[in-house]
Amino acid sequence: MGRYFLKRLWHGAGVIFGVTIIVFVVTRLVGDPVKVMLPLEATVEQRAAFEKQLGLDRPIPVQFIEFMGGIARLDFGDSLWQHRPAMQIVFEKLPLTLELSFLGIGLALVLAIPLGIIAALRPGGLSDRSTVFVSLIGLSVPQFWLGLLLIVLFAVQLHWLPTSGIATPAHIILPAVTMALPALARMVMIVRSSMIDELNQQYVKTAFAKGLPFYRVVGIHALRNASLPVVTLGGWELIRAVAGYSVVVETVFAWPGLGLTAIQAIEREDLILLQAIVFTVAVTVVLINILMDVVYTIIDPRLKLA
């Protein structure tokens, strides 16, 4: 058990190290950060001064050591766009992204389990076929477009909810629903298929035969076994929400989290801020992975022996 987690931590550290190397290579060797960040009309002297300021005039190994040292101190330098430490901006934005992602994926999970179970009770029945059909549509609709449709419907036409921003608690409803729906479609499919598998097992028949009530057999015996793939997918969805979907959803709803900030950093050619964001998200992803491992050991007692 302890060794298992040590191994996972080691793997997580490897991932973060890999990310920093890739970020270093892409920003220093593939591209020219000075060319990206300074305007075209900058003079040679300005370029040289800027290179010096960023430490780009020194040999690559020295730069690499500096870079890693900066990461160890959580210091990426000042954002070129906002003229304050990049990590300070990141720590302001990170909670907003986490809030949106956890709420969205949590919503998807809460809805997916009952919907998937209802569909699985009678495979091929009306509720099953309609669930599968709706999920298939949910899988096919682009997330950013879904968000825009929700804005048109609930904000522009019905005036029920605000379009964008974070002024009131109601502002999170539309972004969270947009975050949840595609994940919900994928999760319902998984809950359904793993529940169908479990309900065909012998132990379910035994449980019914010895006279256990329906809700106990389905809701406790079968669901507990079916929940393993669901938790795996839930963790994966959470990771993709933090590190992928948040960029899209935050852009649609002007939700000022890390995703929107990343897009703004690219538009303003602020590589320093972008590096800080990428690094922070990588660490968050690794932490979520470890959290998922803890959840597994709680659900699946077989893992405790390992």
Add this chain to the structure above:
Amino acid sequence: MQTKTNIDKMLGSRRQEWRQRLRGLSQELWRDKAGLIGVALIFALLFMSLAAPLLAPYDPAAQDLRARLKPPVWSAKGTWKHALGTDHLGRDVLSRVIYGSRVSLLVGTTVVLLAGTFGVVMGLLAGYRGGRMDSFVMRWIDTQVAFPGLLLALIILAVIGPSMTTVIIVLSLNGWMVYGRMTRSAVLSVRQTAYVEAAEIIGCNSRRVIFRHILPNLTSPLLTLAILEFARIVLAEAALSFLGLGIQPPATSWGLDVATGKDYIFRAWWLVTMPGIAISITVLAVNLVASWMRLISDPQEREKQFARQMAILKKRGRSIAVPGKVVSQ
């Protein structure tokens, strides 16, 4: 000339076999209406993108400032001149949607081919060579899977600058791991079988073993995976273009058009709606085909389907079909 006739005979029987297989496949497709709709839609999309210059009523980039923000034909002020309306520069939405299919299909196909080839090669190397090669490739895959691709894409796009080539590179870099994993695990399970061992014992070289004895076993799962990946990549290209990091303005892309329409969402709903519907239909069609393919390539599912059909036939009181033969009424 004996050999030639023999080869001819062999080719002839092969052709017949293929024809029979194709007929069986189309019969099965006819039975699964959802899959049929998917295949039909994909052919329609292919035709649309190939014949775009013939089908589109206007040049997708041609501006007509006197006909700006015209609504589609079915709304009160719409005309047949612009069936799906026009955008803020007076460009014809229908033509843009038709031309936009080219980008989606091109990016999707290229990325699937690039990522698929690389992934299969790496998976074969890992599974067949084993040992250090295997652990290296698997470590690489694990690390890359653990780290979400979009962030990597953002950094690369910020440094190199967005274009169609960058989009293809970035999506291929992020998409090869699934193929690698699947190929490796399939190779590992096939390697243990008696026929691969036999082929190795009679002295086939590793190339022949891989291409003749191992790869054919992987075609149907790999094909299903490639189709699913295609759907994912069409969505990813649309999302990148929507964020302004994909296809750049003079060119046309569905995602890009949704992004430009976003600014007119209060006045011109069709600008956002039309390209979005195009993306959704494309991805839905691909998903329908993928789920049909999974059904016909999974023996368990086939058995279930066969049992269901038997049940239906029995209920109707008809004679029961023997698989592969014509149903007698």
